[in-house]
Amino acid sequence: MRFLVRLIFCLNKSPAQIELRKTYKEKTVSEIKIEKATPEKLRDLGVDNWSPWECEPSTFDWHYDDRETFYVKEGDVSVRYGGGEVRFGAGDIVVFPKGMDCTWTVRQTIRKVYKMG
Helix, strand or coil: EEEEEEECCCCCHHHHHHHHEEEECCCCCCCEEEEEECCHHHHHHCCCHCCCCCCCCEEEEEEECCCEEEEEEEEEEEEEEEEEEEEEEEEEEECCCCEEEEEEEEEEEEEEEEEEE
16 A cells, blocks of 8 residues: 655654654545335435436446446446445435546446435
């Protein structure tokens, strides 16, 4: 893991009191969450008001600047990330955490609706 090392010097303290701290540039990101949708869950989430998105079969890198929640209407996708790999498709509700870097492999054209935040 990359990190920056900062030395904090306090002019009024002796060298023995110099504090060394590690400030990590990469933060720990929680896992991707996947669950099967139910009519009640879709209604509670308000997916009818979410934005549509689709993508044909391809592979691409992606970074999440914000949390994204989406409902997959059609398709088959696998995603590799620092914690492993997941696969999802039609009927799944998926949540990607803010800050995650990953690689999408769209196996069958995906059609989804999503919201950020």
